[in-house]
Amino acid sequence: MTQPVPMTEVWRGSLLESLHLGHAVICDDTGQIVRSWGDPNATIYPRSSCKMIQALPLITSGAAARYGLNSEHLALACASHSGAAIHTDRVSAWLDHLGLGDDDFRCGPQEPSDMAARDALILADTVPCQMHNNCSGKHAGFLSVAQHMGAGPEYIDIDHPVQQACLAAFEEVTGEESPCYGIDGCSAPNFATSLHGLARAMAWFASAADRSDRQSEAAQQLTAAMMHHPELVAGEGRACTELMRAMNGRAAIKTGAEAVFVAIIPERRMGVALKIADGATRASECAIAAILVSLGILDPEHPATRKFMNAPVLNRRNIDCGIIKPAAGFP
Template identity: 30%
Template sequence: MSTTIQPIEVRLLRGSIVESIHRVHAVVCDSKGRVLMGAGNTNYETFIRSALKPFQVIPFINSGTVEKTSCSDKSIAIACGSHSGTTLHAREGFRILWNSEIEVDALKCPIPEGRKSRLEHNCSGKHAAFLATCKKMNWPLENYLEVDHPLQKEIFRRVSDLLRIPSDEFVVARDDCGAPTLKLSISQMALLYAQLSNSQNADLEQVNRAITSNPILLAGNESFDTELIMRAHGQLISKGGAEGIQCLGRNGEGMGIAIKVEDGSKRAKHAVALHLLKQLDWLTPTRLQELQEKNLCLNTGVQLEVHGELRFQENTLNSE
């Protein structure tokens, strides 16, 4: 059952005049899929985009590829990352390929505009892990992004197990990097991040540890996800996606948050994420203030205001 209450609004003020308004849907779930709190439509459906990466990396781990290729938690972190294409990031992606004896040209992600290598694409780590897994499993390398490829089918199977729904119900589309992404409700996204943070799944625990130990590889200096994870000192997981997607998890408690900004605004999703972390008391006031200064700094005379809050819910998603 879809539950709709008042969405959160992010207003951009120029002086005292409201210039823009962003409508935002948000939900908090536990690891059993129970919807605990929400704002707006808690079953709003959209593509999860890059917030899917911590789950797309699962076959890289449970196929034994990480061990066989002498990769490390850094390799897992870069595979989950939407990185900034620095030398550090490109080197970690290259390490996966080198250890697997795969040429860089095998990557199917595009070369970013103004760059020279596919390794500088923000999804190169994910693609490198895809290829390494395919080689370990003797799956074809040349079409690893196709929906019916064994790798993608395995990813869909793993996600369907976590969500407890048949994989043939997924609506699949191509992300900007060429890899498949899934259309999910934000409640399903929050459930995934609740499970990522509850320490009860060995593969997800390894993903979580890799990300929280190497936040610089997840995004980069000054990036929201990296800065938040660093300041939370291992208590929170954070991963954004394009078009206004932001997902978070409270480590050790198995609680996940998913946020969707209707118009896809990046500034609005970050503003709401910090607003909700304050409401839930998941981060200290000092750390919140630091993040607000780093991520919500606008021009002189321009400010963002967030109106609305999460409210407790009675409905559940796949509850037991």
């Protein structure tokens, strides 16, 4: 097995303080590897980086059309949001439209990472609900599909029609049979695949305009929604939101827990998938920015880029103490 390679360095002064290793793959529209680092066959859980795959049945089942869902709903279905009002207000309205409520979710409550939303809960002397969960948009999509199918309420169960539809879509676009699944932080199944399979899936999304089948049309809609509403996919200050804004509709990107990151690049018909071995998000954010810069999709001098790649290490007094940057020779 090929070992992970250095991807991100953290320097403090003149000393290399930390080094993050990982694997990454770039695929073309035929599913072939254009370039790889580390082991392209490494099996991983994509975690939240694959939400656009899990959202495919929302469209292909007919649920999105039945309930009049627009691009904002589709972006939220792909989101790992911050729990800000722009997220929870929309999710709440979505549930109301379905005739459902917070208790119908199975994702669990989560304290919002958005500071204004967190402060509002504290001031109101209340606790977070499931709508604050970063995956509540995805789960609203699951509920939409379940209701459209007339299926039962336990939509996160592995044998539920919603999750079986997600598995079928996942294996189709990765081009691989998933060897296993784990339970994600939001309680939904997360299907394993190789890094090559995940990059192949992103390239499939990137080249969807070349095809006219229903699944590919759904992929186009989801990719466009992510690029059009970057603030809904993550939130202010977050890498997905800031880097997509910086690329101005040239790519859709999505992070996942344990330092997974993917990119869909329609103009190049390419997909990218990477995984940092030690699970450090700061490293995956730097590495995806570096790859996007190398592909000419992201401006290396854009302020958003500089926030995540060649980023200063600041102390409590805002003194510049070091730098987070791509490892020597990467990419």
